[in-house]
Amino acid sequence: MQGSQDAHFNPPIVLAIDDVPANLDVLVEHLHREAIELTVALSGEEGLELADALRPDLILLDVMMPGMDGFEVCRRLKANPELADIPVLFLTAVNEEIEIERGFALGAVDFVHKPFSIPILKARMNNHLALKRKSDQLARLARTDGLTGVANRRHFDEALDSEWLRARRHARPLSLILVDVDHFKRYNDHYGHAEGDVCLKRVAGALDTCIRRPGDVLARFGGEEFVALLPDTPEEAAVAIAEHMRDAVCQLQIDHADSSACRHVTISIGIATHVPLTDARAIDLVAAADQCLYGAKRGGRNRVVAGQDEENCR
Numbered sequence: 001m002q003g004s005q006d007a008h009f010n011p012p013i014v015l016a017i018d019d020v021p022a023n024l025d026v027l028v029e030h031l032h033r034e035a036i037e038l039t040v041a042l043s044g045e046e047g048l049e050l051a052d053a054l055r056p057d058l059i060l061l062d063v064m065m066p067g068m069d070g071f072e073v074c075r076r077l078k079a080n081p082e083l084a085d086i087p088v089l090f091l092t093a094v095n096e097e098i099e100i101e102r103g104f105a106l107g108a109v110d111f112v113h114k115p116f117s118i119p120i121l122k123a124r125m126n127n128h129l130a131l132k133r134k135s136d137q138l139a140r141l142a143r144t145d146g147l148t149g150v151a152n153r154r155h156f157d158e159a160l161d162s163e164w165l166r167a168r169r170h171a172r173p174l175s176l177i178l179v180d181v182d183h184f185k186r187y188n189d190h191y192g193h194a195e196g197d198v199c200l201k202r203v204a205g206a207l208d209t210c211i212r213r214p215g216d217v218l219a220r221f222g223g224e225e226f227v228a229l230l231p232d233t234p235e236e237a238a239v240a241i242a243e244h245m246r247d248a249v250c251q252l253q254i255d256h257a258d259s260s261a262c263r264h265v266t267i268s269i270g271i272a273t274h275v276p277l278t279d280a281r282a283i284d285l286v287a288a289a290d291q292c293l294y295g296a297k298r299g300g301r302n303r304v305v306a307g308q309d310e311e312n313c314r
């Protein structure tokens with residue numbers, strides 16, 4: 001489930017970029033006992049490639065390098081939203097105030113002067129790794145629903161905006177699955193809110209097993225509603241996933257004495273798939289899925305209704 005990846009069991013990745021192999025050898029020799037995974041690059045270009053591929057937790061960056069210097073590497077890292085949060089610690093033989101100021105202005109978190117003291121480098125490195133770990137934890141919490149562990153509404157809204165733009169740029173279908181637990185108010189009234197929470201957690205867990213591709217987002221939309229955002233997914237594929245979800249929740253066989261349809265907890269699902277046009281809005285996709293969800297409720301619940309079947313969506 002999203003948010004459960006555990007930073008404690010993976011050692012942090014540190015990327016060291018320096019054009020002089022002997023300098024990197026010194027780092028490898030003195031840091032190999034630290035609880036980190038150290039990777040090295042011999043040029044700015046190689047460093048940027050590795051940063052993109054590895055997403056390190058800290059970058060130790062030499063300032064003076066032929067070709068692309070450390071300042072330029074730092075500027076490019078900070079200009080890339082995917083890499084901008086990686087702390088950069090400059091290693092420099094330069095001790096000019098103006099150069100150090102420039103490095104901080106470019107977004108560096110710290111400087112260590114060459115020839116550096118290994119204990120001081122380790123202490124600074126560990127401080128920045130600890131801060132990075134905390135900010136990663138906060139970022140994870142900020143996008144996770146506290147009850148169910150799936151993504152929260154805020155994260156969904158951000159993902160919808162960016163996937164909508166991406167789908168429009170590439171003229172690709174974006175599918176949205178809206179899920180509502182049937183007669184959930186009655187469930188709460190009958191079993192109490194504590195059991196209601198347990199039910200939502202189990203439903204979220206079952207839905208999560210149906211969402212497998214890395215780019216897909218499953219989120220709690222609010223109350224007993226969940227939403228799945230499926231980039232580059234045509235309607236038929238979204239319907240197949242939705243049927244899988246409906247089945248997964250049925251398989252839980254959670255007793256629901258006060259359910260009209262059957263004696264177990266079920267879900268209703270609405271699906272919309274759009275290839276975004278220039279003047280269309282992302283909220284239209286949500287509204288279209290909501291209409292279909294309404295159709296599924298009206299059609300008797302425990303069913304999937306997709307946008308193509310316009311009749312069912314009105």
Ligand SMILES: [Mg+2]
Binds near residue numbers: 018020062063064065
């Ligand atoms: Mg150098």
